[in-house]
Amino acid sequence: MPSRESTFSQSESLPPNIRAYLEEYLAYGSHFVDPPQVRLALATQGIDADLSAADVATTVAYQCYQPGVTPMRHREPEKSQRVLDITLDGGHHTTRQHMYYCWHLVGISRSALHDVFHAHPYYNSEQQSQRYAEARAGYFLLPAHLHPEQREHYERSADFMNQAYFQLLEALQPYVLERIGQMYPSSRWLVDRTQKRLEEKAKKICQEIARYVLPIAQKTNLYHTLSELQLLRLFRASQIGHFTEEVRYIIARMVGEVGQHDPSIYRELRTPVKIDQHPQIPHDEKRVYCANFDAALDSTQSKQSAITGNPRDVLTSAIQNALCVPAHSITYERALQMLFDPHENGLWADVFDSGMHDPVTQAARNVSVTFLTRLSHTADSQRQRHRMTPGTTPPISASYTGIPDYVTPLIIRETPELAQLYDSMMESIYAHVEAALKVGVPLEYAHALLPNAHTLRVVESGDVFDWVHRLRLRLCYLAQEEIFFISLEQAKAFVEEFPEGRDLFLAPCGVRKAAAITPKCPEGDRWCGKPVYNWDLDTYAEGRLI
Secondary structure, X not given: OOOOOOOOOOOOOOXXXXXXXXXXXXXXXXXXXXXXXXXXXXXXXXXXXXXOHHHHHHHHHHHHHOOOOOOOOOXXXXXXXXXXXXXXXXXXXHXXXXXXXXXXXXXXXXHHHHHHHOOOOOOEEEEOOOOOOOOOOOOEOOEOOOOHHHHHHHHHHHHHHHHHHXXXXXXXXXXXXXXXXXXXXXXXXXXXXXXXXHHHHHHHHHHHHHHHHOEOOEEEEEEEEEEHHHHHHHHHOOOOOOOOHHHHHHHHHHHHHHHHHOHHXXXXXXXXXXXXXXXXXXXXXXXXHHHHHHHHHOOOOEEEEEEOOOHHHHHHHHHHHHHOOOHHHOOHHHHHHHHHOOOOOHHHHOOOOHHHHOOOHHHHHHOEEEEEEEEEHHHHHHHHOOOOOOEEOOOHHHHOOOOOOEOOOHHHHOOHHHHHHHHHHHHHHHHHHHHHHHOOOOHHHHHHHOEOOEEEEEEEEEEHHHHHHHHHHHOOOOOOHHHHHHHHHHHHHHHHHOHHHOOOOOOHHHHHHXXXXXXXXXXXXXXXXXXXXXXXXXXXXXXXXX
């Protein structure tokens, strides 16, 4: 990607205090051997004229607060600045949600994505997958300003993890092929096209599992889209403690890229908020917390911890309200059947989730459910993509307890030879992290050497509508193994609470079968090849060997 380094020296509209922060953040780029690349790829444009963010925010504010019809057009800065300042500083921020930007981010660490850029609901990303794209050796964030001993240790540790990835890839192959052979009848291997698909499936599964030993410093590439408001929020939040040098550098580059396209953005920035740093909890206290959290899970990966009081009453009342029908005219059972049964409410099977516009289906918004969930850093990165079931996740700096704490994939747990190799790798990886801290590698870089397998504990919540969406996708046999089994536990909790939803809390093919929609699988050629649509939840785990 061509380099287009941002600069703020010629930005006349940039207030001095804002300039100081941006220049400080931009200078962090020199702290990396190969800093992340940031390039503005798309920006909202007017149909009839080029419009700035200031033009858009002013026009929509006029339309809101003045009579008549307000055309979208250029606005003179001296006339519009007062409106811009009043709406921005007064918190009338919907005016900043009409302008969108899309950046191409190349070489950003997965740690930065997880802890900041994907740790809020208001973004969209299309990110290169470690499941589908083989990792590149040496493609990890490398600090440039460490002392020679520190840098040597950091680079050696990250290289070890990259080499472990390829070693594990090779070791996994025969065991993965064996399990795929158990899942699919031998007759399918006799058809050339099917055999190639199964061999490709085996390769991707090996990559999915081997990635657990990669460092969270491993780089990725993505397209990342935000509204103007969310860009302003990121800059405003940039002094919060877990925003690393890498994150601040990327934010400065994002602002600079937009500023080169539209300098009016500079007047929109406000000084970053300063907050007291959160207390540093000793490792022994963290371990007690983690042990208590795990005990509450009672040998599961995810367990329901809270739900809206009287949920069946709440849902029934909401459905009665949607239909304007008195309570004596519709029973609880009938109301919940209308909501949860895909045969009656086929909107649940629609891949566009158009049910969000249906008053009866919207009733599911009125009940919130919370789960305690334990999962790996890499699986939590997947969970984060479901922005409407957000979770409280500790940043990586808070999650580290000083001892190995990692998740082991199913096939490794059940294969002694693989388990021995994997555990040995993990012991070395965590020893490298401790050694990095002892030689003085700064926390944010030492913690970046933690593996994708590193355990995170999450408190996550969402309403029933959004849980249905999430579980429908993650109960698919194409879903990542770890998130699949977590979703299975969560779906069973929902069915126990709402037995009327036994045909709803299923994989997409099961929901589509209940709704009498064909084809049952919406994935086309990517169909998993298993008749999951004929199974109930209790059967799902039996057929999932990898």
